Amino acid sequence: SSSTSKVTLLDYGAGNVRSVRNAIRHLGFDIKDVQKPEDILSAERLVFPGVGAFAPAMDFLNRDGMAEALCMYIEKDRPFLGICLGLQLLFESSEENGPVEGLGLIPGVVGRFDSSYGLQVPHIGWNSVHISKDSGILDDIEGHHVYFVHSYRAMPSVANKDWISSTCNYGDSFISSVTRGNIHAVQFHPEKSGDVGLSVLRRFLDPFRTSKTKKLTNGKASKLAKRVIACLDVRANDKGDLVVTKGDQYDVREQTSDNEVRNLGKPVELAGQYYKDGADEVSFLNITGFRDFPLGDLPMLQILRCTSENVFVPLTVGGGIRDFTDGNGRHYSSLEVASEYFRSGADKVSIGSDAVFAAEEYLTTGVKTGMSSIEQISRVYGNQAVVVSIDPRRVYLKNPNDVKFKAVKVTTPGPLGEEYAWYQCTVSGGREGRPIGAYELAKAVEQLGAGEILLNCIDCDGQGQGFDVDLIKLVSDAVQIPVIASSGAGSVEHFSEVFQKTSASAALAAGIFHRKEVPILSVKDHLLSHGIEVRMS
Ligand code: 1PR
Incomplete structure (x- = not known):
């Protein structure tokens, strides 16, 4: 038997x-x-x-x-x-x-x-x-x-x-x-x-x-499907337990007197649920990884191990992937950090802050050192295993030539009637703005070997008002690697909009899934009814 x-x-x-x-x-x-x-x-x-x-x-x-x-x-x-x-x-x-x-x-x-x-x-x-x-x-x-x-x-x-x-x-x-x-x-x-x-x-x-089992019923797949991704922002709450949290414009604390970290559930359970609900991929972002050493973060590795036992779609994990020296002076390369994530069940790793520094250096020197986390990890695990997560903030401009970064004409003008904006990259979970735009970053990390871009937008995060189509169009037209649209999904229509107006390959959402406002299946039904190909499980 x-x-x-x-x-x-x-x-x-x-x-x-x-x-x-x-x-x-x-x-x-x-x-x-x-x-x-x-x-x-x-x-x-x-x-x-x-x-x-x-x-x-x-x-x-x-x-x-x-x-x-x-x-x-x-x-x-x-x-x-x-x-x-x-x-x-x-x-x-x-x-x-x-x-x-x-x-x-x-x-x-x-x-x-x-x-x-x-x-x-x-x-x-x-x-x-x-x-x-x-x-x-x-x-x-x-x-x-x-x-x-x-x-x-x-x-x-x-x-x-x-x-x-x-x-x-x-x-x-x-x-x-x-x-x-x-x-x-x-x-x-x-x-x-x-x-x-x-x-x-x-x-x-x-x-x-x-040979005796019943065939699964035939679907109608014909080409590459647009992906719907469920994202779990994970961090320790003040008691030290890893919870799924979700911010508003990256602020994850409750607006109450005790200011607790918002708790939306348990990571392994939610990931399992999203798999059953038809998510095409599940992403975990360890949102305080930029300040904590991820390999010291055994619970996150444990979450990956447990999740990968029951979730048979791709898993991405991000947060804290960079070179690191621990309290005892032991040095860990970003490759070692990533390897531990892969061994624990991740299919891709997502790099945020460290990718910004690598891109800045590359654009300044014009030299690929081979030493950046993107280069090291993609050399060993392949480009497809390296996602770069961009956390840009919109900066409105009266005149697109006011900055040396690529600006776009925005669909909705800024508070002072500004008709243009550039998208400033940030590090450390949005806490620090850097002298590089999302457009410049995306092109640089593609050249360094990133295989995919997870494109967030701090202004839209958690607002439920739709994706930043101007930003997503700008970036997805600029690179040949797949772009995942993220931040701002509030309804099924936002998904069809982003796929109709941009070349995004996938759309990611967090809040609406965690709060059970919009089931994954209804997103897919809606996309199908608009002639957008999706995987139906
Ligand atoms: O810089 O390599 O350590 O990576 C840190 C990672 O953590 C980055 O990928 C960064 O995007 C993420 N991160 C850091 N701080 C926060 C925060 O929220 N305070 N979360 C954070 C980013 C954004 C999306 C979110 C979408 C969809 N989360 O992942 O899930 O905006 O949300 P919505 O559908 O509810 O609008 P490093």
């Missing part, structure tokens, strides 16, 4: 494999880790979740004969499931920091998405796939969205067409899965694709049992 069967996992410690583990366990299977090549050869079922960059993964496989064992296992047609990089490594080579030679089992070269005609790269989000061959494991995903996050992809060709079981359309049509006999690999993340994704894993792990 499934409860006793073991799944062998090939994990080389490069990123968040915790979610694959959690998903396998959730489905009732035990995991055995590969320690040596013989463990591959003796596996009953082997799962290879590739994360990070191509070259370090190949280095790992080429050490101690893992690659030979893996090729032998696959050539014997033993049950194999590769995920993401675990698909790409089967090909002949990759252009990622290369060419770098792959395992060479499937003809073809893994190349980068072509962003030259405005395509946002990385390809992040929920997309549909076109199934071209019966693989036995994809039966439930036709017509649904699954979660992708990658900058490189393999392309269909005459030489590899027999392998292809599905393709996905993003810019062009790339290979989203391959199948031959018992060998399967998928470019998307089944462990991050909600129930639909779990069904892929279940069908691989237990083909006999699942």
Whole structure:
């Protein structure tokens, strides 16, 4: 029976494999880790979740004969499931920091998405796939969205067409899965694709049992969906418990005599609820991380661990990611801090204050030192794992040329009739304004290797009056990485507005979800009725 069967996992410690583990366990299977090549050869079922960059993964496989064992296992047609990089490594080579030679089992070269005609790269989000061959494991995903996050992809060709079981359309049509006999690999993340994704894993792990289960009903997915993200601002209250809080223009204290930190619930519970409600992603922001050392903050790591056991969509965590020296003089790099978050279940980390300092330095010197948190973390975990959270404040101007920062004509004039504004970046949770605009910051961090931008607006935060469309349009038109619109959602109409008027890839809200004013499902129903594609779970 499934409860006793073991799944062998090939994990080389490069990123968040915790979610694959959690998903396998959730489905009732035990995991055995590969320690040596013989463990591959003796596996009953082997799962290879590739994360990070191509070259370090190949280095790992080429050490101690893992690659030979893996090729032998696959050539014997033993049950194999590769995920993401675990698909790409089967090909002949990759252009990622290369060419770098792959395992060479499937003809073809893994190349980068072509962003030259405005395509946002990385390809992040929920997309549909076109199934071209019966693989036995994809039966439930036709017509649904699954979660992708990658900058490189393999392309269909005459030489590899027999392998292809599905393709996905993003810019062009790339290979989203391959199948031959018992060998399967998928470019998307089944462990991050909600129930639909779990069904892929279940069908691989237990083909006999699942062949009898009822198919999920078919949806109508056809392209990359706009994402709806639930955000949990987390901090310790005055008693020391981590609570979900929510500010008004970043002020999280109650306007009562005792001035308590506003408490809107427990982080793990709320995250679980939002997953069930259909959130496409959950973000945790440790909002006092800028002053506390996050690795001293074990409760936050614990929250991530617990959440990732039951939440099978992407998790982002931010707050306090920077180089740090503790009270004993021990130095921690931002990479070490981020690694601890990834190990605990985060898929992406979000960097606020430290990104502002890095961008300022880069714009002043014109030199990429390679030492900034953005560069260090994206080099090891990939661009897609690094989100930059921008916390700008609107500064009205009579004349756009009054500042050296990019200004826009605002939809609603300022208090003195000013028709323009620039958006000043802040650090330390909005406490300090810096000499850099949101536009300049976004472009700089994109060049430093950020894979996504979480665009807040202090003026709009918690006001429920809608997103700052002027700001979001300014930034989402300026960069090719995905932009998450944040701050100010008060009704379902605000979501359709931001997607219709800007190129935002996702919209994030906090207050309306915490206060149960607007359910996630009604946001999605509304978007669908306005012809905006969303993932329906
Ligand atoms: O600077 O790297 O330590 O990161 C700190 C992180 O904490 C940053 O991402 C920063 O945005 C966040 N943060 C700091 N202070 C606050 C605060 O509220 N006092 N929260 C804060 C930012 C803004 C959004 C919020 C949206 C949507 N929260 O995350 O969820 O505005 O809210 P709404 O839908 O209710 O309007 P570092």
